[in-house]
Amino acid sequence: MKPKLVRLTLRQRQILWAYAFMAVSLVFFVVIRWYPTILAFNISFRDWNVFEGSGPWVGLDNYADIWKDLFKPRSAVRAAFWNTIRYVVFGVPSQLVLALGVALLLNQITRFSGFFRAVYFIPFVTSFVAVAFVWNWLYAPQTGLINQMLAAVGLPMQPFLNSPDQALPSIAAVAVWRGLGFAIIIFLAGLQQIPEMYYEAAKIDGANRLQMFWRITLPLLNSVIVYLAVLGAISFLRMFDLVQNMTFQGRGGPLKSTTTVVLEVYNEGFASYNMGYAAALTVILFFLILVITVIQLRLLTRRVEY
Amino acid sequence: MRTKRTAERKSSLVIGLLVILSLLLGACAAPAAAPAEQPAEAPAEAAAPAAGETVEIEYWQYNFDVRIDAMNQLIEQFEAENPNIKVIHNSDVPYDDFRNKIAASVPAGVGPDVATLFYGWQSAWIDAGYLVPLPEDVFAPDMVADQFSPLAQAGYVEGELYSLPTAVRTLALFYNKDLMEAAGLDPESPPTTLQELEEQAVACTVLNDDGTYEIMGFPVSPTGQAHHWFREVLLRQFGQQPYSDDGTQVLWNASDGGYAAWNEFLKFETELKTGDWRLFDEDPNFFLNGHACFHIDGSFRLGTIASSAPDLNFGVTELPEHNGIKSTFGSYWTHGITKKAAEDPARFDAAVKFLQFITTPDAGRLWVDVTGELPAQLEAANDPALLEDPELGAFIAGLPYAHATFFVDESKDRQAILDAYDAVTLTGADPAAELDFAVETVQELLDEFWASH
Numbered sequence: 001m002k003p004k005l006v007r008l009t010l011r012q013r014q015i016l017w018a019y020a021f022m023a024v025s026l027v028f029f030v031v032i033r034w035y036p037t038i039l040a041f042n043i044s045f046r047d048w049n050v051f052e053g054s055g056p057w058v059g060l061d062n063y064a065d066i067w068k069d070l071f072k073p074r075s076a077v078r079a080a081f082w083n084t085i086r087y088v089v090f091g092v093p094s095q096l097v098l099a100l101g102v103a104l105l106l107n108q109i110t111r112f113s114g115f116f117r118a119v120y121f122i123p124f125v126t127s128f129v130a131v132a133f134v135w136n137w138l139y140a141p142q143t144g145l146i147n148q149m150l151a152a153v154g155l156p157m158q159p160f161l162n163s164p165d166q167a168l169p170s171i172a173a174v175a176v177w178r179g180l181g182f183a184i185i186i187f188l189a190g191l192q193q194i195p196e197m198y199y200e201a202a203k204i205d206g207a208n209r210l211q212m213f214w215r216i217t218l219p220l221l222n223s224v225i226v227y228l229a230v231l232g233a234i235s236f237l238r239m240f241d242l243v244q245n246m247t248f249q250g251r252g253g254p255l256k257s258t259t260t261v262v263l264e265v266y267n268e269g270f271a272s273y274n275m276g277y278a279a280a281l282t283v284i285l286f287f288l289i290l291v292i293t294v295i296q297l298r299l300l301t302r303r304v305e306y
Numbered sequence: 307m308r309t310k311r312t313a314e315r316k317s318s319l320v321i322g323l324l325v326i327l328s329l330l331l332g333a334c335a336a337p338a339a340a341p342a343e344q345p346a347e348a349p350a351e352a353a354a355p356a357a358g359e360t361v362e363i364e365y366w367q368y369n370f371d372v373r374i375d376a377m378n379q380l381i382e383q384f385e386a387e388n389p390n391i392k393v394i395h396n397s398d399v400p401y402d403d404f405r406n407k408i409a410a411s412v413p414a415g416v417g418p419d420v421a422t423l424f425y426g427w428q429s430a431w432i433d434a435g436y437l438v439p440l441p442e443d444v445f446a447p448d449m450v451a452d453q454f455s456p457l458a459q460a461g462y463v464e465g466e467l468y469s470l471p472t473a474v475r476t477l478a479l480f481y482n483k484d485l486m487e488a489a490g491l492d493p494e495s496p497p498t499t500l501q502e503l504e505e506q507a508v509a510c511t512v513l514n515d516d517g518t519y520e521i522m523g524f525p526v527s528p529t530g531q532a533h534h535w536f537r538e539v540l541l542r543q544f545g546q547q548p549y550s551d552d553g554t555q556v557l558w559n560a561s562d563g564g565y566a567a568w569n570e571f572l573k574f575e576t577e578l579k580t581g582d583w584r585l586f587d588e589d590p591n592f593f594l595n596g597h598a599c600f601h602i603d604g605s606f607r608l609g610t611i612a613s614s615a616p617d618l619n620f621g622v623t624e625l626p627e628h629n630g631i632k633s634t635f636g637s638y639w640t641h642g643i644t645k646k647a648a649e650d651p652a653r654f655d656a657a658v659k660f661l662q663f664i665t666t667p668d669a670g671r672l673w674v675d676v677t678g679e680l681p682a683q684l685e686a687a688n689d690p691a692l693l694e695d696p697e698l699g700a701f702i703a704g705l706p707y708a709h710a711t712f713f714v715d716e717s718k719d720r721q722a723i724l725d726a727y728d729a730v731t732l733t734g735a736d737p738a739a740e741l742d743f744a745v746e747t748v749q750e751l752l753d754e755f756w757a758s759h
Contacts, residue, residue, distance in 0.1 A: 049433075074743070141582075141585055163732065249402070249717075250402070251721060253724070270405070271717055272715060272717075
């Protein structure tokens with residue numbers, strides 16, 4: 001007696017095997033990614049402090065607490081949401097503009113182009129913690145390299161991470177610097193996709209370089225820009241590692257000026273053990289990212305045909 | 307074309323179904339997974355040993371070199387005396403992650419049987435049901451009261467003892483003899499009053515031509531130990547006790563004395579300009595690398611200096627007094643037994659024996675030699691040789707007048723003081739208003755805690 005499987009056609013069997021192989025990664029995603037995500041939703045309705053087994057079900061209490069905390073004077077949660085938006089607004093456009101600029105330059109050169117690409121890409125493969133430590137030294141007041149250089153040319157020294165006004169841009173700049181290499185590589189790939197004949201045709205029609213950039217390069221890079229804007233926004237919305245490692249005891253100071261939603265999640269959850277509250281914050285962040293991403297896709301995507 | 311599209315539609319349907327299925331699975335599994343009781347019990351049953359078999363217990367402390375060394379020596383002695391108990395020493399977890407790792411390990415039913423925790427964390431751990439009371443027949447209240455430093459009384463919560471320390475620490479004033487001498491001060495007569503500290507700190511400060519600090523006389527660092535100095539020392543010296551006797555009220559701004567203490571705390575950076583804690587690699591490195599004349603720190607810093615800055619020419623004296631009042635902050639790392647140990651009688655017995663062993667006067671003597679922390683057992687602490695020790699003497703002298711703060715959430719309490727300090731020094735905010743706000747913040751923490759007790 002032969003098993004039923006034999007009656008499947010070759011094509012069907014191939015498909016079955018394809019699903020079998022996909023199932024491996026699917027199991028991984030379900031167990032490592034989706035299950036904890038769903039658990040976070042569940043915890044957000046509980047009053048759970050990690051030590052006890054299960055916390056009592058409290059419905060929307062955690063969300064109500066967050067709502068109340070948003071309106072308290074000098075609220076950490078309000079600062080976290082506000083700062084997170086500032087990171088995105090500061091970080092994403094500057095990263096895109098800088099990366100595009102560098103990519104255009106790199107696209108022009110033929111000598112040492114591999115070397116330059118490597119130079120720009122190295123920060124991206126460096127761990128966040130190492131990056132944070134190096135920049136902590138560079139930013140150090142009075143003794144740091146940047147301040148030494150400022151002093152050498154007669155400019156006033158800056159407090160950088162010790163100033164409630166400068167700390168956030170200082171950290172965001174490091175994040176931009178670190179992510180730049182990745183964006184450059186993607187832009188380069190996008191630039192090389194644009195057929196040379198468009199430029200040749202434009203030249204024959206008497207277009208200047210600026211016109212070619214605005215009318216050909218930029219529109220044809222649209223899909224790349226959308227991709228990078230979405231990824232960049234998500235990574236700035238999840239800002240955590242750098243703030244954790246570049247502020248005193250990872251508290252997002254001075255005076256909560258650099259704290260982010262994820263950092264508050266971490267501190268509420270793992271320093272104060274308010275797991276329910278922390279989980280509710282992650283759920284809110286989840287929907288925030290979802291909404292912003294959908295808006296970005298709607299606003300930025302343009303159909304370009306030539 | 308058409309078939310391809312239907313195939314695509316079909317496969318997206320399959321994926322969609324899978325997503326829904328996994329969501330349902332996750333949703334069903336979620337409430338079941340939340341209680342950690344089952345996994346916690348399972349290993350206990352499995353590990354219940356027969357009589358005469360070796361019992362294995364796990365001991366955790368955070369990663370701090372000298373304490374690891376000291377504990378390894380104690381464990382070796384303990385295992386020699388108790389051949390049927392094996393102690394696994396986990397000290398790999400860094401300080402910043404210690405509580406997180408414990409928090410993650412407990413619901414999973416693994417982790418320590420005996421753990422070392424900062425006394426300020428105790429209420430949170432007891433609240434969570436993580437620590438179990440120590441057996442009264444072994445650790446009798448009379449014995450604890452007679453033999454241990456009064457600071458150890460903080461181990462009692464609602465009449466039951468939950469933890470005992472090997473060692474305690476107090477704060478004292480460190481001074482750099484070379485810098486004092488360079489400033490024309492006598493390195494053998496460090497400040498004994500607040501007035502003298504102000505004068506000597508100003509005299510010791512050296513500025514560069516551009517107004518930056520070359521040498522800081524006395525950088526007050528709320529990120530280090532100085533926040534304790536404000537709470538338990540300055541406030542008391544200006545006539546204001548920090549908290550109400552029952553621990554329910556924050557009293558930092560309850561009188562003019564409170565505001566005066568706060569101004570004294572701020573004065574060094576804002577008025578006297580004797581330093582800025584954010585410079586020279588922060589607290590305590592500015593003292594270790596020779597950029598600060600005076601520095602408030604605990605006895606545990608002696609070990610750091612010995613290993614990281616062995617050439618530093620320094621001395622230690624009692625914290626300066628004011629209005630004739632002497633005070634210091636006392637604190638300690640304490641050992642408790644977890645509910646994991648309590649689930650199995652054999653392991654619990656072993657844990658009790660181990661706890662008993664590491665809190666003896668002998669353990670305290672070994673501890674002070676290796677770490678510089680003062681023995682918690684009075685018999686060992688009152689050793690004349692220790693009292694005469696030029697470095698440890700100042701800390702031991704502080705023991706009789708030391709105060710331990712009852713913390714509900716130590717890190718948030720400190721953050722409130724740090725934020726108030728930063729607001730004044732970085733943004734020029736009104737000191738009194740900032741103190742009021744810090745009090746409100748901490749009062750809210752206390753209210754929340756006492757509402758459920």
